[in-house]
Amino acid sequence: MSSADAIKLADVEHRYGDVTAVGPVDLTVPSGEFLVLVGASGCGKSTLLRLIAGFEEPTFGTVRTAGAPPVPGRGAGLVFQQPRLFPWRSVGGNVALALRYAGQSASAADVDLLLERVGLHDVARRRTWQISGGQQQRVAIARALAVDNPLLLLDEPFAALDALTREKLQEDLRTVSATRTCVFVTHSVDEAVFLGSRVVVLTPRPGRIALDLPIDLPRTGITPDELRGLPEFAALRAEVGAAVRSRTEVTA
Template identity: 80%
Template sequence: MSSADPAVAITGVEHSYGDVTAVGPVDLTVPEGEFLVLVGASGCGKSTLLRLIAGFEQPTRGTVVTAGKPPVPGRGAGIVFQQPRLFPWKTVGGNVALALRYAGLSSGSSQVDELLTRVGLHDVAHRRVWEISGGQQQRVAIARAIAVENPLLLLDEPFAALDALTRERLQEDLRNVSGATGRTSVFVTHSVDEAVFLGSRVVVLSARPGRVVLDLPIELPRSGIAPDELRGLPAYAALRSEIGHAVRAAARLEGTSV
């Protein structure tokens, strides 16, 4: 990847399933180090766009390029899904060590412990997956995704199934991990508050077929401020209001629920 290449470049992309166009046309460039959040109503194509970036699907029209090349599934990006998708017969540490081994990296206990410490799980490496909570399982999934030094992290509604308190805690953890690693991230969510809290940039998609209706930089402090303080800022409330209005307006176009 040359210094001139963006982390992700989406050009004239459309994607259809049979006669139904799910996304497009979309043009979007994601610079290195950005935390981009895609937000919109159900069925607007957010997850489809993420799968195209991951290389799991190919666009019907247009091109998707990551780090200057067409994306290859399983390479170049760490991925976190809505469900953790862990191996239940392995321990927490074993799940992380497996990700390291697949990447050809050292999977010793010190490397595993470092990754689990990053996501606040330094003391559960020996436990089985079914012995930890849903929130802890999702942290393991994040640790596994950042185990390999891929420049890109893709997250598809990873906190959607969690209770509100666990979700907020993991948002804080992810914000800290993102700041520490400096990786480019693309995060899909329905939540406007989550988008403003996490993103350095938020893109709102219209109802199907998903198109960009708002592309907004989030100019808020990224460090040195407590989450409650951040959410209490007038600028935070203004951004949440602007993005929420755009999401609701786009959803109303076809009667889609947010």
């Protein structure tokens, strides 16, 4: 594993009983890359993410993050489909708890700085049930960013949100993730191409790599509408969509 590699999966296979969910998969993710895993439901995207996070161990093969086996809850910031916030704590209290758990300063200034990064500088004292679903997901992202390491793992974090909120959070994530290695799971082809610097399409179960595609699109100096209006964006979206559909139709 190169010192520039954030993640390396070598001949990884994962089974649940006699069912093979994933593999074999070989995958190397360089530091600073935004990798998006896309594919049909049940293809093993979330399983791969849990393996990278250290929540599960592969049945065969090896998983390494920063050259070592992943440590659950320590090796990466995590964002799930549901925010999973503590409702008895304020917004700021949720972020402060994440900072303390990470062994970092949890002063009001530190909390405010993280909330400001996700556009929530004015809600620190509110309870989580007093803010919208989109704002709650921003809090979850701020909490993940509190972990002082370069890896951020996101499992369909915008799936339950309305289209406008989803697009806004996609834009925000592009900005706040600029200094981290990210692995993002989604069903959305448009979201995959918009967010990723690289897209991996997985086959239906057992999940294997059907397409590994670099996304050579500008990440700065362009608005989201301008980006989506590029002919290159349309071509990449068509290529990823075709790979997802073809693999789904083969097993239908």
